Amino acid sequence: MRTVDDIIALLGGQEAAAARCGIGTEAVRKWRQARAIPPRHWPAILAATGLALADMPGAPESRAETTMPDPDTVPDGATACLVLGDGSVFWGRGFGAHTAAGAAPVAEICFNTGMTGYQETLTDPSYAGQIITFTFPHIGNVGANPEDIEAVTPAARGLVVKQDLTEPANYRATRHLDDWLKSFGIPGIAGVDTRALTIRIRDGGPPNGVLCFPADGRFDLPALRAQAAAWPGLEGMDLAKEVSCRQSYHWDETTWAWPEGFGRQTAPKHKVVAVDYGAKRNILRCLASAGLDVMVVPATATAEEILRHQPDGVFLSNGPGDPAATGEYAVPAIQGVLEKRVPVFGICLGHQLLGLALGGKTYKLDRGHRGANQPVKDLATGRVEITSQNHGFAVDDTSLPETVKVTHISLFDQSNEGLMATDRPAFSVQYHPEASPGPTDSHYLFHRFVELIEKHKGGA
Numbered sequence: 001m002r003t004v005d006d007i008i009a010l011l012g013g014q015e016a017a018a019a020r021c022g023i024g025t026e027a028v029r030k031w032r033q034a035r036a037i038p039p040r041h042w043p044a045i046l047a048a049t050g051l052a053l054a055d056m057p058g059a060p061e062s063r064a065e066t067t068m069p070d071p072d073t074v075p076d077g078a079t080a081c082l083v084l085g086d087g088s089v090f091w092g093r094g095f096g097a098h099t100a101a102g103a104a105p106v107a108e109i110c111f112n113t114g115m116t117g118y119q120e121t122l123t124d125p126s127y128a129g130q131i132i133t134f135t136f137p138h139i140g141n142v143g144a145n146p147e148d149i150e151a152v153t154p155a156a157r158g159l160v161v162k163q164d165l166t167e168p169a170n171y172r173a174t175r176h177l178d179d180w181l182k183s184f185g186i187p188g189i190a191g192v193d194t195r196a197l198t199i200r201i202r203d204g205g206p207p208n209g210v211l212c213f214p215a216d217g218r219f220d221l222p223a224l225r226a227q228a229a230a231w232p233g234l235e236g237m238d239l240a241k242e243v244s245c246r247q248s249y250h251w252d253e254t255t256w257a258w259p260e261g262f263g264r265q266t267a268p269k270h271k272v273v274a275v276d277y278g279a280k281r282n283i284l285r286c287l288a289s290a291g292l293d294v295m296v297v298p299a300t301a302t303a304e305e306i307l308r309h310q311p312d313g314v315f316l317s318n319g320p321g322d323p324a325a326t327g328e329y330a331v332p333a334i335q336g337v338l339e340k341r342v343p344v345f346g347i348c349l350g351h352q353l354l355g356l357a358l359g360g361k362t363y364k365l366d367r368g369h370r371g372a373n374q375p376v377k378d379l380a381t382g383r384v385e386i387t388s389q390n391h392g393f394a395v396d397d398t399s400l401p402e403t404v405k406v407t408h409i410s411l412f413d414q415s416n417e418g419l420m421a422t423d424r425p426a427f428s429v430q431y432h433p434e435a436s437p438g439p440t441d442s443h444y445l446f447h448r449f450v451e452l453i454e455k456h457k458g459g460a
């Protein structure tokens with residue numbers, strides 16, 4: 001690494017440096033004071049001097065990390081690796097559970113940009129079949145607790161982080177994240193250049209990969225490469241059946257509030273059946289808090305089985321995998337419910353399945369949306385909501401029949417984020433109004449569902 005003065009001298013002095021970077025001499029004086037050069041000026045300096053990025057004063061130390069693409073020899077300090085389907089290898093330090101010989105988890109590698117809620121994210125059943133790269137560095141900072149879970153068992157197959165797990169410092173923490181992961185057999189890898197991995201996912205689509213953290217420190221790279229390459233990918237994969245409940249059950253827990261914690265529902269007004277394709281608990285809590293008596297039924301429930309409960313409304317949950325594959329059993333059931341004109345509300349996978357049931361198509365996004373700061377526009381009001389999202393598939397707007405209106409779009413890529421039927425009481429959103437983790441801008445949708453039920457009950 002060069003000093004600021006070295007660089008200024010190489011550029012020909014303060015005035016020449018300013019001219020070559022297109023800035024004032026005052027700015028160059030500030031470089032001297034700060035002993036660092038802001039990264040936005042680096043490209044001009046590199047072009048003018050032929051120096052390397054690592055020569056820049058203030059270049060982050062991360063360049064010295066163990067992560068290196070592609071080496072077949074295990075670098076010093078590396079105890080785990082992430083092997084992608086194209087054969088490339090990210091080395092790092094393992095944490096959580098060791099992977100058994102020949103049984104390292106293989107999955108789609110996605111990234112999540114959320115700055116909070118890693119425990120909710122890891123337990124969101126929609127992450128089945130995925131290894132999550134967290135772009136936020138402080139994973140582990142609030143430990144783990146028995147409340148911030150979206151399902152009892154984490155669905156994600158592994159996690160990739162840059163920094164070693166942060167020590168827990170939160171009054172609600174009952175365990176270290178490392179311990180919690182071990183107890184569920186989930187491996188993690190730290191020391192990975194998650195920015196490089198994220199850019200790769202963003203530019204090339206989500207790769208398949210294997211996360212290997214062997215207890216004996218032995219890596220069979222050819223076998224891991226073959227395993228990653230052979231995995232068929234999420235397209236065409238129905239995973240909802242795997243994470244859904246086996247039997248129907250009643251739900252009455254309401255949302256968390258400080259200092260009481262979770263509540264219990266009293267005197268619900270309307271009865272809904274929630275079809276569990278991999279439902280997050282906080283969705284069920286939001287339904288219960290909105291005054292709905294919730295009966296949860298398995299993903300494979302038929303229209304007849306759903307309607308047998310005589311619901312005032314039917315809720316279609318989030319869930320993992322490809323909606324088109326799940327639709328094989330879900331679509332006929334949803335169509336049966338729609339035929340009876342029972343009000344329907346869907347979230348995420350439930351939204352995609354409603355789209356299919358109404359005659360639309362779904363497709364795999366080049367870039368999935370996963371994080372807690374995704375802007376969505378409500379086309380009716382023009383209002384922008386900051387939303388929590390986690391999806392890799394989407395409803396194709398252009399495939400929807402005239403009786404279906406697009407209600408919301410993503411302001412990141414204009415893809416579909418919501419729809420409503422104009423000839424039946426049914427609507428849905430691609431994002432997660434229940435948050436957990438994330439902002440609560442969209443909680444109003446649960447009340448919209450109640451209003452739709454009440455309108456319908458009133459004979460509308």
Ligand SMILES: NC(=O)CC[C@H](N)C(=O)O
Binds near residue numbers: 126321348349390393
């Ligand atoms: N959160 C969800 O319900 C995800 C839906 C679907 N599995 C997708 O990835 O698009």
